[in-house]
Amino acid sequence: MLIREATADDWPRIWPFWHRIVAAAETYTWDPDTTEPAARALWMNPAKRVYVAQDATGAVVGSAYLTPNYGGPAAHLANAGFMVDPDHGGRGIGRALAEHVLGEAKAHGYRGMVFNAVVETNPAVGLWKSLGFTVLGTIPQAYDHPKHGLVGLHVMYRDL
Numbered sequence: 001m002l003i004r005e006a007t008a009d010d011w012p013r014i015w016p017f018w019h020r021i022v023a024a025a026e027t028y029t030w031d032p033d034t035t036e037p038a039a040r041a042l043w044m045n046p047a048k049r050v051y052v053a054q055d056a057t058g059a060v061v062g063s064a065y066l067t068p069n070y071g072g073p074a075a076h077l078a079n080a081g082f083m084v085d086p087d088h089g090g091r092g093i094g095r096a097l098a099e100h101v102l103g104e105a106k107a108h109g110y111r112g113m114v115f116n117a118v119v120e121t122n123p124a125v126g127l128w129k130s131l132g133f134t135v136l137g138t139i140p141q142a143y144d145h146p147k148h149g150l151v152g153l154h155v156m157y158r159d160l
Helices: 008-024 036-043 093-107 124-130
Strands: 002-005 049-054 060-068 077-084 112-119 134-145 149-159
Touching (some): 008 036, 008 060, 060 093, 124 134, 124 149
Parallel strands (some): 077 112
Antiparallel strands (some): 134 149
16 A cells, blocks of 8 residues: 555545545534535645555545644644545555554654544544544533434544
8 A cells, every 4th residue: 555645636536435424424523514625625725734545556545634733832733634435444544544644743743643523433443542542531422423322522642
């Protein structure tokens, strides 16, 4: 698998799984009805470093971004987002993207990474914990999950 910085030409290959994941309303706090132009502005924002994972055939099977979580004196804390095409899940793509982005964050001078709103029922919580993230706190009943009803949102952190 190749992980590289994304280009504008990658967006048409990211959008189908981005839309599918956000529309499912199970893991991201973004509006499930986000339009394609709004999604592109969110994910491909110039303030973010965006990456794609390509399989051996060259297909884009996942994407991630890296950005400061805060500004000013707290700009040394990163934030990131990750999406793996559901048709390619269970193959280690999420872990590979996470390890890559954590390395990039450290290389760019970040000292820690914060996830502000991780849906507590998101299967990726186990991945984040295995990569050294801890749950700092949980906002109870903050997310209206389509299958589980009101569930919490974790704030997670890891030193780099």
